[in-house]
Amino acid sequence: MTLFRMFLFAILSAIIVYTAIVMINHGPNLLPVFFNDMLAMGWPGQFNLDFMTFLMLSAIWVAWRNGFSPMSWILALLAFFGGMLFLSVYLLILTSRHKGDMATILMGPSRTGS
Numbered sequence: 001m002t003l004f005r006m007f008l009f010a011i012l013s014a015i016i017v018y019t020a021i022v023m024i025n026h027g028p029n030l031l032p033v034f035f036n037d038m039l040a041m042g043w044p045g046q047f048n049l050d051f052m053t054f055l056m057l058s059a060i061w062v063a064w065r066n067g068f069s070p071m072s073w074i075l076a077l078l079a080f081f082g083g084m085l086f087l088s089v090y091l092l093i094l095t096s097r098h099k100g101d102m103a104t105i106l107m108g109p110s111r112t113g114s
Contacts, residue, residue: 001095001100004095005092005095008088008091008092008095009088009092011084011088012084012085012088012089012092015083015084015085015088016085019085034048035048055079055080055081055083056080058079058080058083058087059076059077059079059080060076061079062075062076062078062079062090063075063076065106065107065108066108067108067110075090091105098114101114
């Protein structure tokens with residue numbers, strides 16, 4: 001579990017630094033660039049579409065894991081728009097809260113009886 005947490009922390013750190021550099025150089029203008037790349041029907045757009053489906057899957061998993069409660073939808077929106085910045089922090093919190101119990105981390109305490 002320590003290696004997994006180190007991996008999550010490394011991802012979080014890398015994305016924070018990279019995002020900061022991109023924002024300094026290009027501003028916070030992500031969405032028009034993101035969707036215009038998809039409309040252009042090139043490889044950057046294909047990657048963006050693929051990535052967006054991962055974001056959707058992440059958001060659905062977060063909502064499902066939390067029983068589709070009102071708070072789960074807020075977390076799902078954070079998962080969709082926050083991407084790995086959100087998911088790495090969320091998983092770091094869950095690995096700590098559930099003491100590395102992957103079944104509970106993945107399925108939620110209501111499904112595992114934890």
